[in-house]
Amino acid sequence: MDGILSGYGSEEEAIQQTGDVKPTTTIGRTETNQRTAGLGSDPEDEIDDINGDVFGIKESLSNQPKSEPNPSNIIDRQIITTVPHVIPAIDQSSSTSLILRPSDTEMNVNVKYSDMILPKQGPKNPFTSRKLEKMNTLNGHIEEEYINEVDFDRQQRTFHVLKYAKNPSIISSTSENPALNFVGDVHSAFKNEGMLASEMKITKAMQKKVKRKREDKGELGVFDEEEEEEEAGEDGAPRPPTKSREYKGPWAGWQDEHLEPVGPDEEEYEAAKRASTSSSIVKKQATEKGQGKREVAYGEEKSTLHAKSLHDYQGRTYMHVPTDLDVDLLSSEPPSECFLPKRCIHTWMGHTKAVSAIRLFPESGHLLLSASMDSRIKLWDVYHDGKCLRTFMGHSKAVRDVTFSNDGKQFLSAGYDRQIKLWNTETATHFLAGMSDKKIVQYDMRSGEITQEYDQHLGPVNTITFVDENRRFVTTSDDKTMRAWDFDIPVVIKYIAEPAMHSMPAVSIHPNNKWLAMQSLDNQVLIYSADSFKQNRKKRFAGHTIAGYACEVGFSPDGKFLSSGDGSGSMVFWDWKSCRILKRLKCHDQVIISHSWLPHETSKLVTASWDGLIKLWKKSNQIST
Incomplete structure (x- = not known):
């Protein structure tokens, strides 16, 4: 039995059949050494080896040419390994799972999005566009389609007017389901047969239908307010009332139209009247007690002198220009160089509410006039x-603006x-006043009559x-326009209105009388020429926020x-x-509505704010006078 098993499938049988002797090389102990040690080969082990070699690795190794072992290399029946592991063990199931055939419809592995968006292997083709890569997004796919702009506008207008439009998803004009041809109000589309808004025309039937809904225009020249009452016929049956013949013309109403009155009814009106009467009684009682008593009656003017005396020891009033200063206030030349103010040196307090405007005395600037x-x-x-010299009282409401004569x-x-009031009148001249009723009125100060009106x-x-x-x-208005006029001629000589213009509530003229600086409500100061009234596009001053306030613009005496x-x-x-911002100076807690530079000083500036304060500023290293 042992002889039969030893000769079955052994090398001896193969040698006897072929007549060749094959050299063998084994890893570890060789088959010959096993036989010399008395260990026979087991057929079951051979079967297990064959079943375990699924990829044919051992078979490929066994088919390689074998060299005959050298007895000199055998030490204690151990053989030195001459062939390394060159073919590693590969997980065939995991390697083939990423490979898909064109006929496969399923992918058993979830591929990462970062791997899917990787570029293709190899150099990029510079002649191909990469539009498809940009169209792929995480939440969908983008497609480019060409739509005629005229057709798009027509469909958009039709959708806004008639509430329907053609379905852009359907390529052909017709579909199996007619309701899919339109989007929006499908019933209106069927009623109008899919016509566009530009194709709709008022037919005669529609005109008749509209006319039937209108009431009778009446007879021209007839003005009967009430309809005639019902009259009884000859048979005693009441006849329908005759139609009103009062002429209504295009103001005729519609049939079955019921207009409800707008506003309070009689009961609400009587209640409001009683409430107003009671409030007037309370005001009258408060006035009698002295709580609401006015200092100046309506139409009455008076002033209060706060100085010790009206005249000084030489008989001069405060109107006299002082000459005891280190500054020549009578000079006609401005300072050669001006500087920016830095600190406050004086504060005028006396107004109880916001200051609306301040004006310096012409040429000298030794007096300051303020309106509140x-x-x-x-x-x-x-x-x-720096004290208050006189207070003028005569207006019953807030004073908007003041200005000196020349x-x-x-x-x-x-x-x-x-009301416009003239104080301390000595000469007879004319002046202009801009009104809120869109007019410019020219008054004669001698007679107080209106001599001209500008109403453009x-x-x-x-x-x-x-x-x-x-x-x-030059005048500016809330209608966002600027107009230039000749004095005493109510005809506009220059009209400026641009789509980007805003209202300009404050205007100032440059010391050289060549430029006009206008405060625009879009947070910028625009410059216009004083002779041609054209805008200087190269000069634009921005960087401040007026937030709808009519903040005045000013120039330093040297115009720099x-x-x-x-x-x-x-x-x-x-x-x-350069139109560059040089400095920002925090002066008040609220908006600075008006300011003015002293005409003969190099850095003195007066500011007025809605906090009720008026402050004087100057350069820090300047000596106060």
Whole structure:
């Protein structure tokens, strides 16, 4: 039995059949050594080896040419390994799972999105576009389609007017389901047979239908207010009332139209009337007790002198220009060089509400006039003790603006009580006033009568600025336009209105009288020429926020700096040449509505705010006077 098993499938049988002797090389112990040690081969082990060699690795190794062992290399029946592991064990199931055939419909492995968006292997083709890569998104797919712009506008207009449009997803004009041809109101589309809004025309039937709904226009020249009452016929049956013959014309209403009155009914009106009567009684009682008593009656003017005396020891009033200063206030030349102010040196307090405007005395600037929302006007000293000299009372409501005459002997004040008052009148001249009723009115100060009206604006007039030696003037309005006029001629000589323009509530003229700086409500200052009234596009001053306030614009006496207040209580200074912001100076807690440079000082500036304060500023290293 052992002889049969030893010769079955052994090398001896193969040698006997082929007559060749094959050299063998084994890893570890060789088959020959096993036989010499008395260990016979087991057929079951051979079967297990065959079943375990699924990929044929051992078979490929056994087919390789074998070399005959050298007895000199055998030490203690151990053989040195000459062939390394060159074919590693590969997990065939995991390697073939990523390979898909074109006929496969399922993928058993979830591939990462980062792997799917990787570029293809190899160099990129510079002649191919990568539009498809941009169209693939995480939540869908983008497709480019060409739609005629005219057709798109027609469909969009039809959808807004008729509430339907053609379905852009359907390529052909017809579909098996007609309801899919349109989007929106399908019933309206079927009713109008899919017509576009531009193709719709009013037919005669539609016109008749509309006319039948209108009431009778009536007879021309007939004005009967009430319809005739029902009259009984000959048989005693009441006849229908005759139609009203009152002429209504195009104001005729529609049939079956019931107009409900708008506003309070009679009961609400009576209740409001009783409430107003009771409130007026309370006000009258408060007035009698002295709680609501006015200091000045309507139409009455008075002033209060706060100085010790009206005249000094030489008989001069406060109107006299002081000459005891280190500054020549009578000089006609401005300072050669100006500087930006840095610190506050004086504060005028006296107004109980917001200050709306301040004006310096012409040419000298030794007096300061201020108007406030407390309906008072105050005159202040600038160079000496800085006290209030006189208070003018005459307006019943807040004072909007004040201005001196050219010689300073009188001034005008305009208030929200719709009155313009002239104070200390000595000469007979004319002046202009811009009104909120879209008009510019020219008054004769001697007679108080209106001599001319300029009524071309479409909104309330904000500013009036004289140019060209007072022969012309420029006006701005809330209608976002600017107009130039010849004095005493109510015809516009220049009309400026652009789509990007905003209302300009404040205007100032440059010291050289060549440029006009206009505060625009879009947070910028625009520059216009004073002779041609054209905008200088190269000069634009921005960087401040006025937030709808009519903040005034000012220039330094030498014209090198442009200044403006803002809504946060800061003063902003620009360089006139470069239009660059030079400095921001925090002056007040509320909006700075008005400011003015002293004409003969190098750095002194007066600011007025809605906090009720007026402050004087100057450069830090300048000696106070």
